[in-house]
Amino acid sequence: MPSSSLNSSATSIQNYPAKSTKLQICEAFKSPHVILISVAQFATASNIYSLAYFTPTIVNTFGYSPTDTQLFSVPPFVISFIYMLALSYWSDRRQSRGIASGLSAALSIIGFAMFYASGNDHVRYGSLFLSIPGAYGVTPSLAAWTADNSEPHMRKATALALGGMVANSGGLFSVWIFTLGHKPRYSLPTAINIFLAVMIIGCCILNTMWLSHAQKKKVTNRLEILHSFGIRDPIDLFNHEKDEPQGNPSEEDLIIYARSWDHLGDQHPDFKYIY
Structure with missing residues (x-):
């Protein structure tokens, strides 16, 4: 202008x-879409950090030596990096954050479910190629979703900071997830990961519904x-x-x-x- x-x-x-500034900060904390995405970010970070911390421990239960454990822990994260870039590009091109986050969470659920249900080490290792990319792929779309739908800049900055703070709280929570289970199945921790991934999908659905309703009401x-x-x-x-x-x-x-x-x-x- x-x-x-x-x-x-x-x-x-x-x-x-x-x-x-104080009023804009309050508006960010009161925004339903910011709250929903923050809850999803807590669940996302819990899954990400639990996998980041405990993947070598999980791989070690397959009978690998310490050196091989470190080596075989890397490939799922390499695939995760490529998948995350591809999904982020698709999400930007389509301007579709909710679908990208929800599909990625669904992919992680498939991986966690395979790990939970199977007793075969090859299947359980293969499941990491789904659960790790799926868990990591949620983060970029959620962060972009927060930024896309928050204005003006003071409210946007507050919303992004809130998401980061809540996500790190999820990281603290994740430290204890795999300590609740026992080798080699880790049934309870994996069930918690599945629940958190379902929570992410639920938040994405609710947030999409809310944004659609709010948009129609504004118009x-x-x-x-x-x-x-x-x-x-x-x-x-x-x-x-x-x-x-x-x-x-x-x-x-x-x-x-x-x-x-x-x-x-x-x-x-x-x-x-x-x-």
């Missing part, structure tokens, strides 16, 4: 001052929301594709419109949520 338009009416700016009440800020003609006031005003709006309307974005952020009716 042109700087001349933003600076032309001091009165309008005083009537709609920018929200304080339906668009005129009412923008009129509450004193915008006289909110229809087609600003062309977001060209990043310029349209329809000859007044300078005051442009200033108030900018302030409405600062106040509402991702709750603004012209902000489109990404599912």
Whole structure:
């Protein structure tokens, strides 16, 4: 938006001052989609850290020497790296965060289920090529999902920091997961991993439903929301594709419109949520 338009009416700016940092922080903590993704990040980090810490211990139960244990622990993580890059690229191209996270969590469930059900060491080792990429693949899409649907920048920064804090709490929890089980099956820890992966899918489904509902509600009440800020003609006031005003709006309307974005952020009716 042109700087001349933003600076032309001091009165309008005083009537709609920018929200304080504290209020934007509170908005992040109150946002349902931020809360749901934070819960999913706790579960994701719990699975990731438990695998990162205990994969060598698991591989060692297959009868390998200490040196071979370290060697055979590497391939699942190499596949995980390639898978994570490919999934992140697909997620960006499609702008589809929920599906990417949910499918990745489902892949980890298949791997955990194979490990839980089979007594064959070859099958159990092969299951790591599903559970590890699946667990790690959830993280990039969840983090991007948080950033995509959080505005303005203060609210976005808070949401991302909250997700990181909750995820690290999951990492602390994961330390004790595999200490609850016994060699070589680790039945209880694996069951916990499955439960956490199911929780991730549940959060993705709920978050998609919430975002869809919130988006429809914003669009339906668009005129009412923008009129509450004193915008006289909110229809087609600003062309977001060209990043310029349209329809000859007044300078005051442009200033108030900018302030409405600062106040509402991702709750603004012209902000489109990404599912």
